[in-house]
Amino acid sequence: MVNDEWGTAKGGISTVHRQIASIAVEAGLEVYVTALKVDEKDRKDAEDTKIKMILTPRADPYMSDKTPSLDWLLYHQTFFPHLREAIPKLDIIIGHAPITHDATLKMHEDVFTEANSLLFNHVIPEDTETYKSTWTPQRVQEKESRLFEAAGKFDIICSVGPRMKDHFSNKYRALSDPTCKHTHIEFIPRPDDKFFDIEMKEAPKNFEGCVFWVIAVGRVKGVEKLKGYDLVAKAMGNVAKSFQSMFKQPPKLVIRGIPRDESEETKEFFTRHQSPYLDVVMKSYGTQDDIRIDFQQSHLCIMASRSEPFGMIGLEAMATGIPTLVTKNSGLAEFINKDKNLSIYEESVVVDVGCNPSADESDIHQWEKAIRNVLSNYNVAFKRARQIKEILSKSEAIKKSIEDFKSVLRGTYNGD
Template identity: 35%
Template sequence: MLFQSLYKTNVIQGKGSVLLVGDEFCTSKGGISTINLNVARKLTAAGAEVYATVLEASEQDERDAERDGVTLIKPSVSQGFDAKPSLDWLTEYHSVHFPHLPPNVSCIVGHVDVTSRAARKIKEERFPHAKLAMFGHVAPEETEHYKSDEKALGVGRKEASIQEDIGKADVVFSVGARIHRHYDRFLRRNRVDHHIFLPKPSRVFSEANVSFDEESEKVRKPERIVLSTGRVLNVEMLKGHDLAAGAIDKVAQRLDGQYTLRLRVRGIDENDFKESKRILEEKLRSGRVKPTLLPYGTQEDIRRDMENCHLVLMPSRAEPFGLVGLEAIAAGVPVLISEHSGLAELIEELSEKLEQPTFRHCIVKMKGDTATDGDAEKWAERIEDVLKNARSEFAEARAFREKLLASKYWEESQQKFLQACGITDDPSAEAEGGGAEADDSD
């Protein structure tokens, strides 16, 4: 009865429901979930009825969803059935575990390559007349060879699997120009609408309280805290954790006696703690810095990390976009990002468009010289410079933040997304939406 009532309401308003196919509603495990959450808020603010599938939901997730105007759909589990929820529940067994999807779905949204297959199957088997939209986040050909030989050998299969899904979509939104280039030829050949999607920083970060702490500089040996994020085990080469640790070790030796240097890494699975610590300590060979490994955290946790650090690093050897770097810029904390990222391309474009050449200051040009430690040396030079000139770096970061947010670079791409979902971004709807965008309003 509830769904039927919602259906009648939406028909009167001329809007259907949007189903976001995701495995979680929290944002602790990376960019896909963060973008899914921000998209949910954008849709509800525009007046859409939004439903989001999850495999599990904490009490905090429930509260956040209610605040954002999103209806969470959790799996149905038979009594005595104790299997751990998995993506198969959404993909192969959605009719069993998610029988209670709303009847009036007009648009289904999936994310490559986590829930794209599930979104496609739900559309084909239950909502054939709904529009299928997908977000592109990954380019396996760029990233897999930094993980393992097995992953590298499987690139062709993974690319083919992704193409099988996105080729059936009505519209694909690639996160950043780098991913858009990767899939554009295939999608044009298959006549699938294809657009660039530019994420907007969450208000959690754009309203962060970041400043250079003058009082802390009065002690004999001030602290300098460097933050990096993301899983280490099996992706240390891809994410550049080896570069970060090796560079920090060099900086610690050069600045010995001037500062107490700390390296914090947020996003470690508790099962990977020992091995992740070993990987980092192998590069921190002088013993001057002991890494602090922190578990997966919410956006609020990461914001607090940023408020208490002097520099955020994103040293990836390949990064399709790089949301954490964008969040750091929005928070107003000094940041260094790899040139091999979609974010670096966005910054280059904005620096030219806004005539702000200093935007490029945060991009680190890499040599690709892993064997002789050349890249670690390059990062060490840049890290040392930022930490020694922290006061002026914080001032520059604050100015960067203000200009980036004032540019509203994200608006055009997000309007296209609303239109693709059949939603008109009505300002009056946003005003009526209450807390729908409490953390991400325009």
């Protein structure tokens, strides 16, 4: 597996990386992982996951003062000259778009020509880039084109969730090379057992004096509109104001995932958008263990993105049994809609909003209404969240996805 890191500190993609490695071990494979930098905690976790080896750079001494970058994976002859020595024979090499797919193709071409190549799709640039501060039409087209061109060079492609599977299935219709007959499957990740193992403690029956904590996970700077933080701040501000007028303690908003060098800009953003009634608590990046504790200390998790290719954090929240609200414009919402057992809860979990990049008043109202409904009827919401957790823990769709992936790894997959 060509990864830039080992661990779960940077959210959905790194979490899925780790799960893929774990599934490959379960399937009976020896798993090797590249990482640019690891600490003892990472190595211990990899050992517990039964990873065969983490391969780190062997940098030129003249580069010892340089911070490792993705280019180090691309120029593997210089920084990873020991690949063939460490892995004399390889059956499958896995890359992740948009992070390591180029480096994976390069290693496949230069070193592991005998292996099958597998690509994981994690993003849909056409859906998400338009909301970023760096957006230009050219940038979107360039990113989509790179993913499209790379796909034609991989033997197997896994798209995370139904939204990405549908998007790329349509894109791949234009692959003109008649020799390109890759397998394309949908991969639905399963939340780690550490989330299912949580026994959420219900809030007191009498909410007098109770402060509700509402958590959202993900960095803010540059992706404020993509992640819907402008909507969240205003919706939560309105809820806080109404709680104050009813002589109740206003809820707090917790944001987990703020990089150290973006803390001031993030603070300024919320200062501009939050109401005087709303207290915003900002936290740094966190591992799954950190987020697990966050969920236990919170009452509601919200994923308000204007567009979300999948939404792993929302799935993990649902697995803990915390009431959760997710945007309609997400792969997770589509997964909920398609699952016959989860779909009966769709109306109470999925917030029906548009994808307007401006802070549309109707979308703010929808989020405000959904948040208020949970917090004002918390005992009902809490009981419903526990039912959703139980259903999710037995999801046949997730089980089938994982078994299909194991079959792909073993070379026995016979699906379409």
